[in-house]
Amino acid sequence: MEVIPEDVLERAKGLLKRYPVCDHCLGRAFLEVDGKNNEERGRKIREVLGVKKTEPENCYFCMGIFGKLEDYVEAAEREMMGLVFRTFRVGTHVPAEIIAREEEMWEIVGVKNTETIKKHVNREVGKILKKRTGKEYDPENPDVDIIIDVERDNVIAKPNPVYLYGRYRKLSEMPQSKWPCEYCGGKGCERCGYTGRAKKETVEYCMADVLLGITGGEETKLHAAGREDADILVLGTGRPFVIEIVSPRIRYDDWEWAREEINKHCEGRMEVLCLRPVERRAVRELKSTQILQTYRVVVRCGKAGEKTLDGLKDLGGRTVFYGVKKPRRKILYINWEPGGEDEIALYITCEQGFPIRQFIEGKTKPSLPEALGEHCKIIRIDIVDVHGGEPC
Ligand SMILES: [Zn+2]
Ligand SMILES: [Zn+2]
Structure with a gap:
């Protein structure tokens, strides 16, 4: 038979002298003791010390939680029933009172080789649920979170987005x-x-x-x-x-x-x-991805000819200001082709958020009318390409 270290027994005795402790809580304070779970560890220590068993509902530290695990599991199973998914995780909210009492326990026995009540409940409930439902436990990125609210005595299954x-x-x-x-x-x-x-x-x-x-x-x-x-x-x-x-x-x-x-x-x-x-x-x-977009703007201008259109060249690479507090946006390239009659199609590649309408209407510095020497009427604006982001 295995021997429980003397110092474990000493510390356990100190704890049991002060409070009624269930086997689950006793076991989770001494993970260095062999056992297939905390309950078994706790039972072994208690038996060596010859102390009477305390049921979870009378336990100072879990205040009955370890007597309710089966209820939590059943409630979780009911919640999971209406959902189609593969992976889950369990999280537990315990009242502040229990956390405070747990602190007290660590003060008495030391915090080394211990397990918190949250971790214990999550693991135990997770283990049983996995066995019963065949779902996988994923602590990182689960499809569904099972949330046990001890204070409200409530269990919900929350599908993650x-x-x-x-x-x-x-x-x-x-x-x-x-x-x-x-x-x-x-x-x-x-x-x-x-x-x-x-x-x-x-x-x-x-x-x-x-x-x-x-x-x-x-x-x-x-x-x-x-x-x-x-x-x-x-x-x-x-x-x-x-x-x-x-x-x-x-x-x-x-x-x-x-x-x-x-x-x-x-x-x-x-x-x-x-x-x-x-x-x-x-x-x-x-x-945070930098996006550039190319607009195709069809405008109707009065007398803008080949020569005045040449003035557009200077707009490439320029930063455009619109109002004092508005952010500045850059034009990277500008190209154009004559449309029918007196229409011009402009291709403007610029930073996302570029004030395109204001630029054409002459409300920015520099602006289209400024470059052409006349005002143009907007016929149509479309985005013909968006550059940046993951490709398809
Ligand atoms: Zn307990
Ligand atoms: Zn309505």
């Missing part, structure tokens, strides 16, 4: 983001025809309709690298985005199929060029 990276092309005029009805805030009312939407179609709604349909998610959040006005199309390689699906009840993974469905759903009006799962940090990365 899905993040998808892609690039969209906007082939007809529509806003980029969702646009909830202002009367009902998106719940649906008579005014919006119970759609919850002020604008029937946006880039985000085109995706959300399909993605929420197949995942049972609560809502989407579109994070795009830059934005454009509703009346500006986005062509070329499309604008990079990450779309977040909040609280998906079904973990779905055929995103190529989903992409095709989105393109069918909004056929001819917008399209998604690729769609693939990414991690949460992709949102931050996308926001």
